[in-house]
Amino acid sequence: MNIRAVTQDDFEHIWPIFRDIAAAGETYAYPRDINHEQARQLWLELPRKTFVAEEGGRILGTYYIKTNQAGPGSHVCNCGYMVSAAARGRGVARAMCEHSQQVARELGYQAMQFNFVASSNEGAVRLWARLGFATVGRLPRAFNHPRLGYVDALVMYKWLAD
């Protein structure tokens, strides 16, 4: 698996992954009916950098990194990760999260924050915890899950400085 910076051409391969994850409504705070251009803006234009994980020319996953809060909060970054349905369970999210922490350090960030992890997304919560992220907040009923209804969302956080 190789992780590299995104190119504009990659978005045609990212879009089906993004669309399916947004449509499911179980993990990301994006409109479930988000369109191609809105998604491209959010994933490629708005962040500071975006990467893809690929193998044999196929995109397995993608992530972005951006500054989480401006001014007095600008030493903390935020990342989002998506893995294609076909590539789940192969350590793609773990590899991207480890890669993103290295990128964050290179960009001079001191910490990384996930703002809105659905507590029902147990696999993600467990993985981030294993990778050193602490649950520093619990937002009561802040995530409206399509099947489970209102569930708590978690704020997870890791100080990166050595």
Added chain:
Amino acid sequence: MNIRAVTQDDFEHIWPIFRDIAAAGETYAYPRDINHEQARQLWLELPRKTFVAEEGGRILGTYYIKTNQAGPGSHVCNCGYMVSAAARGRGVARAMCEHSQQVARELGYQAMQFNFVASSNEGAVRLWARLGFATVGRLPRAFNHPRLGYVDALVMYKWLAD
């Protein structure tokens, strides 16, 4: 004190308040050197609604309300409040926060979240607590205070439904 919807003309009176609060760097996650147009975009264009508190034709304070997270998080709003230096200690923030909760209910929101309250901003933390907001998260050293250095930022949250 009267609280009413903002007009474009109001921004000339909001800008000195905004500029001073951003420049101080003690409470808001905005660039300390934010310019007029960036501030106008953030305060008037990006939010769902913006209000001013006025008395005798003078603007004492201002607040915005917006959706905090899209899609599965869109039932939770976010607000930001600013009070002019001359009008502090007169209950302007309290009046605006109470007004904003009513507006939030009218707009159909179920909850209100403050994402990034500097823990050193003790007056604000105390006021929000009195108005029913719980501290649901503590982000370690996430706020870089110009005098105190890294301090924790708090996430505060209130479920609004009756």
